[in-house]
Amino acid sequence: MTSSLPTFSKATAAATILLVGSISWALVGAGLQVLSTLQLLIPSLAYILPIPWISYGKLTPLTTFLFTYGWITSGFLGVLTILIPRISGIPFRYGRVLAGAAILWNVAVLVGLAEILWNGSTGLISMPFSRSVTALFFLSFIILGTGLTRGLGRSWKTGPLLPRLYLLGALLAFPLGLGTAELLLRGGLAPGALQIMMQFVWNSFLHHLWLTPLALVLLFQLLPVLTGRPVGSLSLGLLCWVATITLGGWIGNSLASEGPVPSWLQSAGVVSTLLLGIAVWGNGTLLKALLEGKWEECRRQVALRFLAVGLWSYLASYAWLAFLALPAVRQTTTFTIVAQATQTLLLFSFYGNVLAGAIYALLPASRAMGWPSHPALTIHFWFSTIGLGLIASSYSLAGIFQGLALNDPGVPMSTISSYLRPFLCTVLVGQVLWWIGQLSFSTLFFASLLKLFPSVAPAAIFPADYEDPSPLLTEGKY
């Protein structure tokens, strides 16, 4: 079993708090998401039980908030708190301050949850919370971000470059995007139409300049370590990094179709999305090469399999976004539930799988713990993957049918709603499966943290292949 080095132990509490928060918010969000879909599927439920704080209009923004800020962001910050001092070789100082910031982040999520349940959402895209929650996020980010950047410059030449570059981009994009959005959307500085553009810009910054680069930090750091291969071409990697950072902030406007966003910005969004697709293809080429011939290891090792699925989801998400940006497709799919398919691919499939893989790979390096070879590992992988496959495919098909029907003025709105029902049934099944997968993961996670399993190994291995786990993931490799 891996033991944690005392020099790195100061950040352990912060990482644990962030990861415990992340997994808890995912469970809460998954439950509320099922309730929300149930209400969309059976509208009569709202007539039988008209309860304001569990209405569809409140649960939908709430679940997106919990998944984005609670599950994914908290989780990414948690695994990066474990990873960064190990790749820089410079341990964190002021562990209590970091732990305080980790608590603050989760308090912000809790306050946001309470606000949306009681007072409702602000209606703003990717910003359904009040100014006080923004302030809490900011304060927490400043401390955690300072911790993460510490050592980045001093150790610049002593390790892989691409993860550092993506981390640098993400750490600058988040405060710039959130700060501008807060000032323009609630500071009274922007008139109406500009507010809508700002919402799209913030949505782009949040997903494509904050969460995607963080996921790429983990992919570019962990895949070479787990496969024992270096990234093939640094030049291609640098080109893709520049393209990702330059174009990521622009692609939100490709989601708009006429209305408040000027045409040139919509066209710029479309071009950026298509060009970003090329950068993603470049990154995919680099990362896929690491997995070539490693099928047996992907089948056996839990972390590697989740990261591999995360990588494929990265390619699928941006290919899907490029497809949606095509003018003919955009006219059909704007204002449909295709947006939910995009969210499923990005948030759950790409970020979620990368996060799960990173937790499986990194947690033993942070705490003196390991993973049992338990059937729950298999349940986590298959239930999550099948669940997400069902959700994404159903939302995609439903959204395309919905768009085609909306464009036919002869089809009444009530008929369009009835078209959605069979797809929503499948979505519901997928969400329940994903929830079971998360329950299984959280059981493993908490039981492993509490050291309840008699036999554990540092690398999580699926039960069918559990023979002699070679400890690939040792402290020194990060």
Add this chain to the structure above:
Amino acid sequence: MKSGQALLIVFLSLLFAWAGQIALGYFQVGRLEPILNEETNYPEPPVPSGLAQTGARVFASQGCIECHSLSVRGPSGSSDLTRGWGPRRTVPRDYLFREPALIGSARVGSDLSNIGLRIPDSKDLMMHLWNPRMRNPNSTCPPHPWLFEKKVAGPRLENEALPIPTKDWKQILPTYQAKSLVAYLQSLHSDYALPEAPIK
């Protein structure tokens, strides 16, 4: 690559995205002004009342935007106009006085950009909020009974009371939230022509 170079590239890239959209957007859209209607001497788009502005926040807080959009698209590639969702397409100037400015992401229900034209009567809108299935039995819109209160009626129903028979001599009265939400919905109409979006 040195860390300073990387920092400069990141800074310039983010500045490009930020300035390209926000700063240029501000110069194009942020400086739009209302058009003065010389016949009525009122600005267009009209400035919503204070009650309607409060209603915009109620609209957002109730999550109406999760199922309804606030943007009518033009005739090419969409049937918004044919469906009767508005007399013309929506343009940036229409959002001039909207606070918060919302657009929506999915159309589980119809577009509401011109709901004030389609359902001008406040009683009808109140009835829809109380129980959408009283107006349309196939409606998938959830009821919002928490925006109303039941009070014991006097000898006569109050003017604001919903025309619904209730038990125990009670009447159903809209709360301030319901009134402001209805005022907001009534303020949603684009029946005025703009230079960039004439009514044909």
